[in-house]
Amino acid sequence: MDTPDKTHIAATSSLSKFEDSPVFNYINSLSPIDPVKFVQTDHSFNSLSFTSPSSVFASPQIISHRESRLKSILSPDPLKPELPLYANGNKTSKTDSETIRVSDQCAEQLGVLTPRSSARGVTAELPNTIKCDFGSPASNWVSSDLIETSRVREGGGVPSSFAQSSKVNLRERQHFKNEVNLREICRIEQTEEAAGLDWVSLVSDVDVLDSFNIENNSEEEQDQETVDPGTITFVSTVLQLPQDNATDLENLVSISPSGSCKLSEIREPITQSGEIEDLQDKDQAHDILSSSLQKKLVVTESRAKVDEKGEKRGQSNSKHKIRRRCLVFETGSHKKCSSLIPSQTDCEVAHEENCLVPSKSSGHSLSMLPGVGLHLNAVAATSKNGRFVKCKTLASGRQIICMRSSMSSDSLASSQNTLIGSSALNSMEKVSDPCDNKIKVVENALQTSVSVGREEDDQNSPRKKRFKQELVGESQACKRCNCKRSKCLKLYCECFAAGLYCVEPCSCLDCFNKPKHEDTVLETRRLIESRNPLAFAPKVIRSADSATEFGDETNKTPASARHKRGCNCRRSSCLKKYCECFQGGVGCSASCRCEGCQNAFGRKDGFEETEYKVEESEAYENNDSSDTIKKDEDEHSDVLLIPPSIISRFSRGKRLGSSLLDVGPSPMLCTGLKPKTFDISDQPNFQIRLQVIPEDETPQNRKSNCSPTSPNSKRLSPPHHDIRSSSSTSSSSTSRKLILRSIRPLPSVTPLQEQQ
DNA sequence: GAGTTTGAAACT
DNA sequence: CAGTTTCAAACTC
Structure with a gap:
């Protein structure tokens, strides 16, 4: 039944019919998205949506099936012979009206996907583009729209191809509703979360990606190890979820099933087509999907890991190694925190030395720091950089550090849950008031990291680039003090006053506020404190x-x-x-x-x-x-009211400690000042306001x-x-x-x- | 980026 | 404690 020609013809004819149909017109009128030619849709979809070569669902079988399905249904692609795989299973599995609806969606997805699978030439390009798509809100949004559009069109076309014209209208309406809902969902999520919010779509997308991956044999092995883009997206979504963890988790769980449904949906059309189905494959696919979902649900995963994954997608193994290295740093020094930052790659490199410094200090701290001023150093350093460090640092500040680390790993890293973050911050602040501003910075950093994480994936998006540049600039420009004569051993020096060691970003001259001069630093601190016990206390009480x-x-x-x-x-x-x-x-x-x-x-x-x-x-x-x-x-x-310290930092970008702030918040803060229009789309602003x-x-x-x-x-x-x-x-x-x-x-x- | 202004920190 | 100097950030151009 499914010779390539037939399918192609059917699809084409149905498509044209569908376009002419009143329903289609109605949909178009309702949809804000302009109809896109099928070819164009595919193209755009390819470029925008599916760039990720790596995927959790790397199963060759699944991929092949998917590909085959897609090809069989929509594409004239010569590869179609693979089509038949799923046909039977679909019939067996679902028969009710729901099935129909699902099938419509599936068909739509298939339609969308098909072009991709068919277009092998594109495959080679995938790796490059992949990383970008998921992260960038803008790109995601666009892609989702495109997808939706294509779905709308394709959805109509596919059913007709199956001679279900009598149900086409109903389906289309249902489909349209679904699309609308999905679109709203996508928008909501995307606007707020920016990163791959439309995880449902992503799940399906993942499948597509997987199919691509199959083509690339070299990557198959990597796929298993590599993070699934969908997973990443999911993770990011989870991370971005509101503070209400329990609720969010539940939601996520509930959602995840839908993802599974999607997979089944995709198969539906095939079933109808009467093609041979491979139940095992299907089961496997479900298993894989479920497993992937489970993986996604593993919120405990550190943010760094997520980032790492994200980077993996788009980058080579060497990159991966670098990331790991950074992660290692995270464990030891505040610098590592940079790894948490999305644009890490750049930052990481830029900060490597810096990281080393903190590490060093931490090492000293462990053994040497008496704990008087050092604990401040450790704490401040950690927070100041806006990076969460699992500080091995100071013995004296151990608890504080631990809290931080926990926050970073659990709250931030895993979920970026603002609430958790705030809680942690709060607790942290209790411990370390001295670093008010810095803590704030950390908080902002959390937000920033969230926003960054969203964009992480989309490296190509202008937004991402901008952000990256900002980060890089920050990292490079994260100058703190600029002391010329004080040797950074007086309260004139902001670093010293904050209990921080000067780091590379500082422009200070003859700086003694470094780990290697720890003794001097401590002694100086002691002297200053002897004169004024509150010298290093927080200025704002x-x-x-x-x-x-x-x-x-x-x-x-x-x-x-x-x-x-x-x-x-x-x-x-x-x-x-x-x-x-x-x-x-x-x-x-x-x-x-x-x-x-x-x-x-x-x-x-x-x-x-x-x-x-x-x-x-x-x-x-x-x-x-x-x-x-x-x-x-x-x-x-x-x-x-936004604390001047925060704003100023971001606005000027001068202080490194505020680096995170500078990066993310700055825009946010600026926008945040336009409060009356509470823009959900601008999540950063939203968060900031709430938190602030x-x-x-x-x-x-x-x-x-x-x-x-x-x-x-x-x-x-x-x-x-x-x-x-x-x-x-x-x-x-x-x-x-x-x-x-x-x-x-x-x-x-x-x-x-x-x-x- | 250089120069000025400012006020905290340091000094007397 | 008050006055002065030093200093570096903040600010201006």
């Missing part, structure tokens, strides 16, 4: 603390924070980062001796900072043009808190504070954040389940 320490009633406002010693600004009006209060995102307090204070976060004289909340972020963003501060106030009234804005710091809450509750309270909530406050005062805020994020997955899941 949580409200509770500050209130306690300074007896400042105004600081009792929830989520409020104050600079430890207060500023002494005279000319900056506390509106620039010269002011440490402003820089720390906190209002001035009675401790400040500033003149003409206009601190947006809270004036010394008790001026309500509420007015500035929005402006501040803007001011920071714009490098403080006070003129512009109120400019968009109305527009951004919803905006939360403490529960009680929402505009309404702020106002309420400020005026009635604490008349004197000048400040709302500094970003710093958010984290801390959440950790100590309100865990609820964190939980809420999670809830918000959890919203995303729900929509996607629901439609699928309903349809299925």
Whole structure:
């Protein structure tokens, strides 16, 4: 029955008929996507969607079957002889209406896939393109659209080819509904998750990819080892899932079945075609798929691993080795954290030396560090770089380090779960307040890593490139201090003040703040602390603390924070980062001796900072043009206060510690300032807002808190504070954040389940 | 990128 | 503790 010619003709005719049919027109009218010629669709699909050579589902049999199926159905490809494989099984397996619907989808997928499988010339190109497609949100979106479009067309065509014209309309409608739902899901996920969100599609895609892989014998072996693109996508999806782990996991699990369904669906058409089926193959395919899904479900997998996988897809073994090396570094030094960053490849190379430095330090720390200042070093270093280090570092800071490591491995690496991350961060902060900013950075880093992870796969996308460049630039430009005369042994040096060793990115001269001079560093620290025990303490203190320490009633406002010693600004009006209060995102307090204070976060004289909340972020963003501060106030009234430290870092990209921030957040922050339009598509922004804005710091809450509750309270909530406050005062805020994020997955899941 | 401004840190 | 100097970040051009 299935001579290539026949199939081809049938497909072609059906396709043309379908296009002319009212249903098709209706679909087109509904669909935002413009109809694409079949050939074009294939092409675009190939280029955009399936680039990944490696796949979990590398089973040759499956692949061959898939290929054959596809070929038999749609493609005129001479290879068709392979077609018959699945035919019988389909008939046997499903007969009900659901089956029909499924078959439609399958047919659609097949149609989409077929071109690929048929086009062998493209196969060689796959490896290159593969990595790109999954990661880039944009690319994914496009590809998904294309896929959908093609599906719509193909779906109609395939059934007709099977002489099911009577059911075509019904099917198409169902199919269209499905497509719409899927599309919505895809959009939701893609917009938020950017990475291969349409995992369902991806699953099917994976199959296609596998089929390609089969052609490439050399890669077959690798396939087993190599990470499945779909898996990666899935993992990324999981990672990106909201904080509500349990819920998300459930959703994922529920979803995964659909993926299985997809596989069966694909076979459906074949069954109808009456071709011979290989039940064993089918079973195997299911097994493989299920196994792959299970693999995907293994959330515990470290993020680094994920990244590694992602890179694997697109890169050679050597690359892989490099990654592994980086992973090893992760274990030991903060630098490794870079491996967590998506664009690692570049970063890794760039940072290798850097990594070594930290490692070194860690080594010293283990044996040598007394723990006085060093623990700060370790902690700060870890967080500052925005990379999660499993610090072997300091004996003294062991617990802290452990927490971090756990966070990195579990929370971040595995799921990038913001909630978890925040929790970890919170806990971490409790331990190490000194590194407020850095912790924030870490948090941002989490987000960044998430976003990065999404884009990781799509290396070709402009976005990805940009991001990569940013990362690289950061890594290269992650200069911290620029000390010329202090030898980085005074508090002038930001690195030293933060308890960090200077690293390569620093532009300091005659730097002694390095592991090799650890003794000197420690001694200097000791001297400084002897003069001022709080010299290395966090400059910004949580409200509770500050209130306690300074007896400042105004600081009792929830989520409020104050600079430890207060500023002494005279000319900056506390509106620039010269002011440490402003820089720390906190209002001035009675401790400040500033003149003409206009601190947006809270004036010394008790001026309500509420007015500035929005402006501040803007001011920071714009490098403080006070003129512009109120400019968009109305527009951004919803905006939360973003700690200047964070913003400044990202905006300037100067400080390495903020590297993560710089990379990811910067855009996010910028966008984040456009709050009123809550753009789901821009997940980074979303996350940031959620994380940055403490529960009680929402505009309404702020106002309420400020005026009635604490008349004197000048400040709302500094970003710093958010984290801390959440950790100590309100865990609820964190939980809420999670809830918000959890919203995303729900929509996607629901439609699928309903349809299925 | 160079120069200026600024305010914290260090010093007296 | 106050005043001055030093310093490096922040900022401007």
